[in-house]
Amino acid sequence: MPIDLDALKTSASRHEALAKASNKGPQTFAAVREALPMIRELRADGVSWASIAAALGEHGVMQGKGETFKPITRERLSAIVAQIEKAEQKAAQKRADRARRPDLTVPAKQKTSGSTVGLSPELRAQSKADDISPDAFDDEETIRRRNRDASLRFLKS
DSSP states (O other): OOOOHHHHHHHHHHHHHHHHHHTSOSHHHHHHHHHHHHHHHHHHTTOOHHHHHHHHHHTTOEESSGGGOEEOOHHHHHHHHHHHHHHHHHHHHHHHHHHHOTTOOSOTTOOOSSSOOOOOHHHHSOOGGGGSOGGGSOOHHHHHHHHHHHHHHHHHO
């Protein structure tokens, strides 16, 4: 049986490209996440998971690595969609819980106006510490002696 060398070269190149594509990481999730609005629309129109998976497979959405590298299946597609939707629900719940907390007034990702750093309003208020005279505090030597005496009492017992 004669071997067609051009066909062999083409086939080997195709398999090499598939092998390289399978090592690029989690592209399946990214592709499904990008197509998710359309997938939801198709599902609402009654299109089956198998048909959507086949269409995604035609557009290069693959699953697996190495020898198991193949177009996405309906089971894998529905599992990925369910996982993405669960993550979205969890993130929405976290945002809602954060919004209800009274101690968090500014959302974490909201940028503050200006680039200067300042004190919060509570700390800017005049405190009672400003009314205390500097003589009310102990000097370094007094603090050192008090700590030494406490240490000596500890060592004696």
